[in-house]
Amino acid sequence: MTDVVMPQMGESIVEGTLTKWLKKAGDHVERDEPLFEISTDKVDTEIPSPAAGTLSEVLVEEGKTVGINTVVARIDDTGGNGARPAAGAKPAAGATPPAPAKSEAAAPPPAQPQADGGQELSVAPGKGEPDVVSSPPPAPEQPEPAEQAEAAGPLSPLVRKMARENNIDLSRVRGTGAGGRITKQDVELFLSQQQAAPRQPAAPPQAPAKPAAAAPEAPSAPVQTPPAYAPPAAASQAKVRVEPMSAMRLKIAEHMVMSKRTSAHVTTIHKVDMTKVARVRERQKTDFQTRYGISLTYLPFVVRSAVEGLRTFPLLNASIEGNNIIYHNEINIGIAVALENGLIVPVIRNADEKNVLGLQRAIVDLAARARSRQLKPDEVQGGTFSITNFGSFGSVVATPVINQPQVAILGVGAVEKMPVVIDDAIAIRSICYLSLTFDHRLIDGALADQFTAKVKSVLENWSEEVL
Amino acid sequence: MRNCSWRDLGRMDYAEAFDLQSSLVDQRKRGEIPDQFLFVEHPHTITLGRNGHMENLLAHEDVLRRAGVAFHPSDRGGDITYHGPGQIVGYPIIDLREWKRDVVAYVRSIEQVAIDALADFGISAGRLQGMTGVWVDGAKIAAIGVHISRWITSHGFALNVATDLSYFQYIVPCGLAKPVTSMAALGNIARREHVIERLVFHFGRVFDCEMAELGAVAV
Numbered sequence: 001m002t003d004v005v006m007p008q009m010g011e012s013i014v015e016g017t018l019t020k021w022l023k024k025a026g027d028h029v030e031r032d033e034p035l036f037e038i039s040t041d042k043v044d045t046e047i048p049s050p051a052a053g054t055l056s057e058v059l060v061e062e063g064k065t066v067g068i069n070t071v072v073a074r075i076d077d078t079g080g081n082g083a084r085p086a087a088g089a090k091p092a093a094g095a096t097p098p099a100p101a102k103s104e105a106a107a108p109p110p111a112q113p114q115a116d117g118g119q120e121l122s123v124a125p126g127k128g129e130p131d132v133v134s135s136p137p138p139a140p141e142q143p144e145p146a147e148q149a150e151a152a153g154p155l156s157p158l159v160r161k162m163a164r165e166n167n168i169d170l171s172r173v174r175g176t177g178a179g180g181r182i183t184k185q186d187v188e189l190f191l192s193q194q195q196a197a198p199r200q201p202a203a204p205p206q207a208p209a210k211p212a213a214a215a216p217e218a219p220s221a222p223v224q225t226p227p228a229y230a231p232p233a234a235a236s237q238a239k240v241r242v243e244p245m246s247a248m249r250l251k252i253a254e255h256m257v258m259s260k261r262t263s264a265h266v267t268t269i270h271k272v273d274m275t276k277v278a279r280v281r282e283r284q285k286t287d288f289q290t291r292y293g294i295s296l297t298y299l300p301f302v303v304r305s306a307v308e309g310l311r312t313f314p315l316l317n318a319s320i321e322g323n324n325i326i327y328h329n330e331i332n333i334g335i336a337v338a339l340e341n342g343l344i345v346p347v348i349r350n351a352d353e354k355n356v357l358g359l360q361r362a363i364v365d366l367a368a369r370a371r372s373r374q375l376k377p378d379e380v381q382g383g384t385f386s387i388t389n390f391g392s393f394g395s396v397v398a399t400p401v402i403n404q405p406q407v408a409i410l411g412v413g414a415v416e417k418m419p420v421v422i423d424d425a426i427a428i429r430s431i432c433y434l435s436l437t438f439d440h441r442l443i444d445g446a447l448a449d450q451f452t453a454k455v456k457s458v459l460e461n462w463s464e465e466v467l
Numbered sequence: 468m469r470n471c472s473w474r475d476l477g478r479m480d481y482a483e484a485f486d487l488q489s490s491l492v493d494q495r496k497r498g499e500i501p502d503q504f505l506f507v508e509h510p511h512t513i514t515l516g517r518n519g520h521m522e523n524l525l526a527h528e529d530v531l532r533r534a535g536v537a538f539h540p541s542d543r544g545g546d547i548t549y550h551g552p553g554q555i556v557g558y559p560i561i562d563l564r565e566w567k568r569d570v571v572a573y574v575r576s577i578e579q580v581a582i583d584a585l586a587d588f589g590i591s592a593g594r595l596q597g598m599t600g601v602w603v604d605g606a607k608i609a610a611i612g613v614h615i616s617r618w619i620t621s622h623g624f625a626l627n628v629a630t631d632l633s634y635f636q637y638i639v640p641c642g643l644a645k646p647v648t649s650m651a652a653l654g655n656i657a658r659r660e661h662v663i664e665r666l667v668f669h670f671g672r673v674f675d676c677e678m679a680e681l682g683a684v685a686v
Contacts, residue, residue: 009615010569019518034616037517042599043570044517044544045615353588353661358654 002051004073006066009040016040017065018072023049025058029075036072053077155182162187166238168194191238248342259404264440267399269433270452274415276462277301278430284466291467292357298432299335299389300359302412305458307331307352310385313451317384319405320442334383334403335363337370338393344370345403347383356466391415397433407442410455411435469565471674472681473504473667475660481512481539481550484558488621491560495619502561504670504678506663509550511536513638516612519546523639531637543622545599545612547638553629553649555662559670563618566674570615574599576673577624581609583673584626584665588657590650598643601626606648607640627652628662 006016016038023029023036035049056076060066155163155170159182163170166187173190175182245253281296288296310317310331319326331352334345346366348354354362369375386403391414400411413433420429434455438448476484484507494500513524513536523546524538531538536549550556563573578594581601585592585608592603601609601624609626627649635647650657671678 010567010571010573012569012571017518032617039518039544041571041574042544042611043574043613043615044542045570046617048617353657354654355651355656357652358656361654 001056002053002075002077003071004035004047004050004075006038006060006068006070006072007047008068009038009043009045013040013068015065015067018060018062019044020062021058022046023055025055027055029053029055049075051075051077156184158184159187165241166191167241246341248339248344252342255404256401259402262404263402263407265399265402265437266440266445266448267435267437268445268448268452269397269435270449270456272432272434272456273420273460274298274301274430274432277459278415280462280466287467288357288360292361294360294364296356296360296466297363298391298415299363299387299412300356301459301462302389302410302434302455303333303335303348303351303359303363303387304354304356304464305455306333306385306387306410308458309451309454311352312454313447315443315447316408316438316451318407318442319384320407320439321405325442328384330382330384332382332384334380334386334406335366336386336388336400336403337367339371344375344380345383345386346370346375346379347381349382356464385409387412391432397435399435400437402437402439407439408448408451409437410452411437469502469674469676471502471504471559471561471671471676471678472500473506473670473678474681475506475663477508478552479507479509481509481514481537481541484509484556485539485541488558488560492616492619492621495560495562496617502565502674502676503559504667505558505560506666507556507558508552508554508659509556511549511551511634512539513537513547513549514539514541514543515547516545517542518544523547524637525639526637534634534637536634536637541612541622543612543614545610546640546643548610548612548625548640549630549634549638550625551630551634553627553631553651555626555628555659555666556623557626557666558623559620561620561674563615563620568618570613573620574611574613577611577613578609580666580669580673581624581626583669584662585650587665588650588655588662590653590655598645603648603653606646607643608648608650608653610640626650626662626666628657628659 006018009016017040018036019039020037022034029035029049029052031050031052032048034046035055036047038045038047053075054077055073057074058072059074060070060072066072159170162168162184163173168187168190170182173182173186176186177183277298281298281301285296288294314327315325317328317331319328330350333348333351335348336343336345346369348359348362348366351359351362366375366379369379383403383406385406386400386409388398388400388409389412390398390400391412394414396413396416398411398413400409402409411434413435415430415432417428418431419426420431421427422429434452436448436452476487479487484505488505491500491503491505495503511534513531515521515524515538517540519540526534528538536551559577563569567573575594578599578601582592582594585601585603590603590608592601592608594600595602595605599611600607601611609624611624612622614621627647629651630649632647632649632652640647650662667678667680670676
């Protein structure tokens with residue numbers, strides 16, 4: 001007699017469910033012939049017979065779960081080829097070390113060091129260099145003179161504003177209001193006295209701190225070291241206010257001028273009938289909002305269509321390096337995001353792998369993090385094409401500046417209902433103007449228009465599901 | 468290092484793929500071929516595991532036939548599932564005796580391969596305690612069902628890339644009242660070959676074998 005046992009199918013397995021007998025009691029089985037099946041955690045396993053002979057006893061019925069090494073059947077092998085060692089079905093448990101099925105998880109992207117002083121990210125990368133500008137030490141803004149005037153009691157917002165605008169040290173102003181409070185009249189009086197008397201300029205403007213990283217990567221850019229302004233003449237004090245540019249502002253300024261100097265900018269404008277997209281959006285925006293918690297805008301449709309255009313015309317997704325054309329195999333689309341005092345162009349990587357939902361999510365996420373200054377440096381690098389959505393501010397047509405080292409940028413105007421002539425009849429359609437600014441060094445007008453026509457055609461014949 | 472041949476068979480009927488697997492399992496048992504990793508895409512098919520429950524099939528077979536969905540009982544583990552266009556079905560045929568004699572570790576590792584591949588597309592997938600498969604926010608993105616015969620594996624997993632999820636309405640997937648999802652439903656339109664490339668890469672890493680692509684020749 002050979003005992004047939006419930007085999008152990010793995011380190012952590014203590015029991016198994018016998019799901020099916022492949023032989024009935026009384027049947028003859030060959031050694032290694034499948035005898036029964038067990039099931040553990042989505043795995044069905046055929047168990048071969050440990051011996052040849054007659055299945056004399058079936059001890060565990062189908063559907064029962066029993067511990068490992070429980071005898072489930074007996075095989076009478078006396079009539080067969082003589083006695084055989086039992087328990088052949090027990091697949092040598094523990095033959096292999098328990099080596100956990102853990103995989104060395106792919107190294108997670110290195111956590112971005114978030115510099116203490118708060119980082120500012122530049123508008124666009126120059127040649128893939130790390131483009132983080134650590135801002136000058138905690139922006140010593142004009143010291144708030146108002147704050148120093150504690151003795152003078154609470155200050156009205158108007159007085160604070162006047163003090164700030166005129167650069168007045170309020171501790172020097174005599175308050176005549178209730179409890180010695182400084183009033184508007186006190187400030188005006190102080191100002192007139194100041195202008196009468198020759199005075200040294202109060203708090204000379206901060207010499208603009210040159211951003212540490214500004215110089216090295218700008219290829220040819222003679223970085224405008226901001227001219228050290230001479231302290232303005234006292235008389236002009238009230239007519240202008242001098243303030244150093246922020247590191248971001250300097251970077252934008254430098255980048256824009258560099259781009260205009262580098263590329264031969266030409267802009268072509270196509271009129272696009274967005275009615276079909278508008279209908280899809282109208283139909284699905286409520287569901288979209290409920291399902292994904294974000295609203296559905298026109299922008300992801302435009303990005304999706306631009307991706308199709310870039311696939312068809314890869315030259316628009318290229319850049320120039322010396323006398324070479326660099327074709328990028330990835331389509332990484334920069335989306336211009338307006339900030340309070342600047343703009344930044346975070347990049348949707350592999351935009352060709354995202355549908356409208358994926359693009360809308362990426363746009364919302366990147367824009368939110370751009371505004372809260374939480375973008376990682378590599379999220380503003382590596383763009384191969386850019387899109388700017390000035391339509392969201394009501395602009396109908398604009399001529400954007402190319403985001404170097406890219407060779408084209410697509411501007412999206414506001415979508416507005418307009419009367420248009422279709423088949424000699426007047427119809428109301430949702431119209432949007434797309435402006436493509438391209439670098440004429442690399443792209444000729446015909447290609448630029450073919451590209452824009454492709455984008456237009458995808459939008460006008462929109463066919464993709466959104467939900 | 469062990470070798471594993473992989474290939475993408477493209478669109479293939481469930482029955483045809485089943486026969487191919489059986490033949491490869493036999494050859495693998497006899498040691499005639501190295502481990503195999505097959506990729507296929509099935510036409511609309513609903514399959515029921517050996518221990519599946521017919522009540523999880525919600526539509527009558529006539530309804531399925533009219534909808535152009537084939538129905539196959541199968542000898543894999545697990546309950547009922549749907550296969551169809553836009554889904555990557557992976558069938559590893561490997562000899563666990565040369566890796567680990569542990570079917571649970573095997574299933575966990577298959578999950579890991581899918582989880583790691585999805586991570587390469589920015590999708591953060593994971594496991595749900597006690598529920599085999601790969602999940603994203605409580606929805607199943609990859610189903611697993613395995614058959615083992617003398618430590619040789621067959622069947623495997625089905626990863627929803629751009630699957631039309633509406634076909635899951637005909638069943639209670641895997642017998643669980645849980646939603647299903649796909650890479651597309653999560654906003655990703657990765658190309659099939661790109662996903663396969665990542666699956667192959669992570670399979671080689673997790674199972675510690677050398678992956679070699681085999682031309683799609685009949686075996």
